[in-house]
Amino acid sequence: MELNVERTYALGFDVYGTLVEPLALAEPLQALVGEQAVRFAELWRTKQLEYSFRRGLMQRYVDFDACTRQALLYTQQALRCDLPESDQGRLLETYLYLPTFPEVTAALTVLKTQGHRLMAFSNGVEASIRALLSNAGVLPYLEDVVSVDDLRTFKPDPAVYAYLARRAGHVPGDTWLVSSNAWDVIGAKAAGLRAAWIRRQPEAVFDPWDVEPDVVVSRLDELTEWFAGRPV
Template sequence: MDNTDKNRTYALGFDVYGTLVDPLALAEPLAALVGEHAIPFAALWRTKQLEFSFRRGLMRRYVDFDVCTRQALLYTQQALRCALPESDQARLLNAYLRLPVFSEVVASLAALKQQGHRLMAFSNGVEASIRALLANAGVLPHLEDVVSVDDLRTFKPDPAVYAYLAQRTGRAAGDTWLISSNAWDVIGAKAAGLRAVWVKRQPDFVFDPWDIEPDVIVSQLDELPTRFAARLRAN
């Protein structure tokens, strides 16, 4: 790709959990195990998974995201008083590798790839786990690469991981975009000099009032091909 072509395309780093696949869909397998606690269980598990990664990044006591996920599962069982045998815990952790993709994702990635953009997954997750998850979801063939923070042994929103994404894409930070449903992730990318899309999957979601705003807001990924085409024409 020559410089002229680069000026007509972007490097796009897609957050995985909550953006490409739905971690709260774990409520379905949880229903058979914890009944009416399934939805709060899935939500708390996800919340503690992120919290544990944030805390470990700040403390510089790194363990990988798979460990954070397992420890968050243990916490959630204790907090909700829903003790599960090890066999059920193993099945739930395996379910994390088979999360369902949001309905518009595959077609949206195909359209963006057709436009010539460089598409990568960019995740707190361990690369091998993310590759397995995205392969099971049918997403991996549409992506050029998987960029994991595990390479740096820290977590988003550390500025170093966003600089690493730009480095891996081979583009300037201003031509590298994060696409994420997580407001904290968007803010982290913007603070590090990248551009960012917030995927506001629910109309009642609120963006953190930090005086940092996303460059683009969409409700689903299928809005992106048109939005990016319009931005490039305007440039």
């Protein structure tokens, strides 16, 4: 495939929901909570994010691993699933072995060939994110792992997007966030970055905040085509 890229950028990839699928936890949950597995995985993810938002606003920081543990405890109580500590520990360990979406490895390969600087950019603790991406086989494609834990706050605090640009060594206008989360895209745009929204669910709605992503695609391989100057 002949590539036609006139400019290269720093691309910061959100991890959960963009590179890896957190709702894949529904599979191991099936053996523990039966028909509630999908609901359990969805609520766990929702509360995990909610806790990060609330702690960011309250300035009562704990790291994302702690938010994940607390969200697990909440979800058990909310769904009346009393899991032994051993099962809780195994579920938390599974967070380090989430699968990538099917097109991720090939898309990262092409984007790297196009000359872009690829970085992971996450609420997660750096050591946990490195382990997750290594287990998933995609860490070698990424030049850096940028964690908001360094700043002791969470997305969408404007400071974390400025930090991504600084770590990338690019001005904000040449730094991209790539994320499946609309709120993350809005946060990046508000901080002066460019942003691609990976709309993995066709029914997903972008928040009507008078802010628009620079690019909307449904998969990462479509983003490679956009950067190559081809219609998606």
